Each structure stands twice: as C-alpha cells, then as structure tokens.
Amino acid sequence: MNGLAIDLRGVGKKYKFFSLNRIHLQVPEGQIMGLIGPNGAGKSTTIRILMGLVHQDCGEAFVLGRRMPDEQIAAKWDIGFASEDMRLYDAMTVGWHLRFIASMFPGWDNAYAQVLLKRFGLQAEQVVRGLSHGQRVKAMLLLVLARKPKLLVLDEPTTGLDPVARHEVLRELTAVMKDEGRTILFSSHNTHDVEQISDTITFIDRGRIIDSMDKEMYLDRWRRLRLEVPSGERLPALPGIIGVRQEGRLAILTANAFEPGLANEYESRGARVQAIETMTLEEIFVANVERSRVDCGEEVEA
Amino acid sequence: MSGVFEISQSDKRPMYLQIMEQIKRKIAVGDWAEGQAIPSIRQLAVDLEVSVITVKRAYLELEREGVIVTQQGRGSHVASTPGLGARLHEQELANHLTQATRIAALLGMEPSELAERLRAAQAEKEQV
Numbered sequence: 001m002n003g004l005a006i007d008l009r010g011v012g013k014k015y016k017f018f019s020l021n022r023i024h025l026q027v028p029e030g031q032i033m034g035l036i037g038p039n040g041a042g043k044s045t046t047i048r049i050l051m052g053l054v055h056q057d058c059g060e061a062f063v064l065g066r067r068m069p070d071e072q073i074a075a076k077w078d079i080g081f082a083s084e085d086m087r088l089y090d091a092m093t094v095g096w097h098l099r100f101i102a103s104m105f106p107g108w109d110n111a112y113a114q115v116l117l118k119r120f121g122l123q124a125e126q127v128v129r130g131l132s133h134g135q136r137v138k139a140m141l142l143l144v145l146a147r148k149p150k151l152l153v154l155d156e157p158t159t160g161l162d163p164v165a166r167h168e169v170l171r172e173l174t175a176v177m178k179d180e181g182r183t184i185l186f187s188s189h190n191t192h193d194v195e196q197i198s199d200t201i202t203f204i205d206r207g208r209i210i211d212s213m214d215k216e217m218y219l220d221r222w223r224r225l226r227l228e229v230p231s232g233e234r235l236p237a238l239p240g241i242i243g244v245r246q247e248g249r250l251a252i253l254t255a256n257a258f259e260p261g262l263a264n265e266y267e268s269r270g271a272r273v274q275a276i277e278t279m280t281l282e283e284i285f286v287a288n289v290e291r292s293r294v295d296c297g298e299e300v301e302a
Numbered sequence: 303m304s305g306v307f308e309i310s311q312s313d314k315r316p317m318y319l320q321i322m323e324q325i326k327r328k329i330a331v332g333d334w335a336e337g338q339a340i341p342s343i344r345q346l347a348v349d350l351e352v353s354v355i356t357v358k359r360a361y362l363e364l365e366r367e368g369v370i371v372t373q374q375g376r377g378s379h380v381a382s383t384p385g386l387g388a389r390l391h392e393q394e395l396a397n398h399l400t401q402a403t404r405i406a407a408l409l410g411m412e413p414s415e416l417a418e419r420l421r422a423a424q425a426e427k428e429q430v
Contacts, residue, residue: 216318
C-alpha cells in the first residue's frame with residue numbers, strides 16, 4: 001500500500017458548470033490532512049470521488065490501497081465517512097443508531113462509544129428528532145469514530161458547531177492520531193481548525209490544487225513585510241513576492257516564498273524593514289485565492 | 303505532565319514557537335530537570351490538540367538549540383547541560399534586549415538614551 005492512505009492520480013471530472021482538473025493528491029498514512037478552498041472549489045467533489053460516490057471521468061483513485069470506485073465495498077469497511085448531507089433516522093434514538101452501526105461493523109468499540117457519548121454530552125435515550133444541529137453532527141461523528149476506522153473522511157466536520165462542541169470534536173480528532181496507523185482527511189472553511197490540527201494542507205480553487213504541502217513548511221514560506229521606502233520611490237516585486245501595496249512612504253509586501261535574503265535585498269535598495277510578520281492560514285487563504293484569480297486573468301476588486 | 307501548556311489564540315506567533323517557549327519555561331523554572339524524559343511528540347500533540355508536525359517542528363528546533371535531545375527509540379529528554387535553566391533565562395533576556403534595541407532604532411533613539419531608559423526601568427522596579 002506504499003504508505004499512502006489516499007492516492008489520486010490525474011483525477012478529473014467534468015460537469016456543466018464545474019470541472020475538477022486532473023488533480024494529484026496523496027495523503028500518507030498517520031497524518032491529518034486539511035482540505036481548504038472557497039465554496040465551489042471542488043472539495044466535496046474530490047471527497048465524493050475518493051468515497052466512490054462520484055465516478056471520475058479520468059485518472060486513478062486509490063484509497064487504503066483499493067481502486068475506487070471498483071473496490072469501494074471492500075475499502076469502506078475501513079473508512080469512516082461523515083458529511084453534512086448525511087441523515088440519521090429522525091424517529092429513532094441515538095442508542096438505536098449505536099446498536100445499528102455496531103451490528104454491521106465488527107471493529108465497533110462499545111466502551112469508546114460510551115465515553116464519546118459522555119464527552120459529547122449526548123444521551124442514548126434521546127430521539128434524533130429532538131436533537132440540535134450540533135448534537136446531530138456530534139452523533140454522526142460518534143458513529144464513525146467508534147468504529148475505529150483506519151481512515152476518516154470528514155466533509156466540514158465542524159461547520160455549524162458552537163465553540164465548545166468544536167473544541168470537543170477537534171480534541172477527538174487529534175486523539176485519533178495517537179495511533180500512527182490512522183489517517184484523517186477533512187475539509188473545512190474554518191482555517192483556524194485546519195491550522196491547528198492538520199499535518200498537511202491542500203488548497204483547492206476552481207477545480208485545481210494550488211498547493212499541497214507540510215503545514216509547517218507552508219506557513220513558514222509566507223510573510224508580510226512592512227517597509228519604509230525613500231520618498232518618491234516605488235518598490236519592485238522581487239521573486240518570492242506576490243503582492244506590493246504602497247502608499248506614500250509605507251509599503252506592505254506579501255511573500256509566498258520568503259527567505260531572509262529578501263529583506264536584505266530591499267534594504268540594499270534603500271528601504272528600511274520595520275517588521276516581518278508571520279501570517280495566519282486565514283490571511284494566506286485570502287492572499288492565495290486572490291492571486292490565483294489574478295493569474296487566471298480575472299479582475300479582483302482591490 | 304503537560305497540563306499547564308496552553309496555546310494562545312491571541313498570540314500571533316506560530317504555534318511551534320509558543321510550544322518551544324513553554325517547554326523552555328518549564329525547564330527554566332526547574333519543573334523539567336536536566337536529563338528528564340519529556341512527552342513523546344505524538345503524546346504532546348494529543349495533549350495540546352495540535353498536529354504532530356507542529357510539535358515535531360518545536361522539538362527539532364529545541365534540539366538544534368541544545369535544549370532537548372531526541373534519540374531513536376529512546377524518546378526525548380531535557381539536555382543534560384549543567385545550568386541549562388539559567389542559560390534559558392539568559393537567552394530570554396538577550397531576546398528582549400535585541401527587540402528593545404530594534405525598536406529604539408526605529409524611534410531614532412541614541413544608545414545612551416536607551417541605556418538611560420533601562421536604568422530608569424530598573425529604578426522603578428526597585429521602588430515597587
């Protein structure tokens with residue numbers, strides 16, 4: 001299985017208004033990968049292809065060493081999948097769902113399920129109809145977590161959760177990683193969640209993968225430089241700089257391939273470096289999407 | 303063991319730097335003694351609810367600075383350097399002085415003026 005939990009090679013899918021552009025995506029075993037991108041970028045399509053729910057037009061998809069979609073039945077024993085459009089049975093209790101899933105999956109860990117019920121503040125006797133949105137999301141996650149699958153694929157697992165519930169979910173996801181043989185792929189709009197818990201980050205925009213990289217390396221490449229510029233001069237965008245905003249004698253530069261020499265280079269041109277700031281994933285996200293749209297020749301409002 | 307670690311969301315610095323700083327503090331105050339075993343990377347990641355790669359980065363940098371030692375199969379330990387705690391305090395002071403010098407330069411302050419400000423701050427502390 002060459003140590004890859006997920007291996008997409010040149011996977012493409014064409015729809016009328018959207019196409020996924022022959023993407024390559026590899027998730028090594030034992031890691032958490034965060035999938036980020038704006039609405040309609042292709043995150044859910046990617047997830048559906050690797051779950052065998054959508055069949056790709058071209059390319060190969062392997063999940064836990066199984067070819068998708070052909071071998072999806074065999075693969076799914078070891079995959080826990082949760083997405084927003086999945087539903088529980090309204091008229092049944094949480095406990096009924098637990099017993100239902102337990103009866104199908106031999107790996108079900110009932111002791112862990114009971115612990116999760118407590119941690120998530122859920123009760124087995126509760127009928128699904130009476131649950132809040134957050135409680136339903138947690139119940140759904142509980143059902144996949146207690147199966148202890150080798151791979152968890154979670155589409156927006158923290159969307160719509162209150163801060164406490166979000167925290168509870170993130171804690172359980174990081175706890176899964178105590179076991180080196182398990183892997184998580186999750187998509188999220190919440191860049192803070194992705195920044196906190198993922199080992200690798202994959203950025204999708206308009207059906208393309210813009211970046212897919214080790215999170216620490218990725219964050220380290222981005223910087224915001226605040227410079228004081230001699231009167232009347234305009235700073236050029238040196239290699240590694242993707243944005244220059246200058247007004248009067250102050251300039252703010254955005255670097256996506258920062259190295260210390262870059263600051264020295266500007267200083268040798270007479271500018272004075274006031275500050276070199278790291279950027280949050282949220283800031284990088286916005287800068288990256290704007291840049292990719294400029295590269296596509298599209299107008300971006302300043 | 304790592305119960306007092308906490309990543310701050312209002313701290314703008316990267317998480318790995320915050321983890322490094324908190325480990326250094328634990329060593330500086332003597333909670334973690336020289337040569338003592340410290341949590342594994344995976345364990346600390348679970349405890350702090352952050353990714354393994356972030357803790358790995360913090361440990362690598364700490365190892366480069368000679369603060370901890372990681373050995374294959376034996377896990378990570380605080381370095382057995384005599385006076386490591388004092389050295390870490392010393393380093394913290396050096397960092398603050400570098401920062402102060404940088405900001406003084408931005409303000410166009412003379413070195414003598416900065417030295418005077420430092421003496422004043424000291425005098426103020428003694429009064430308290």
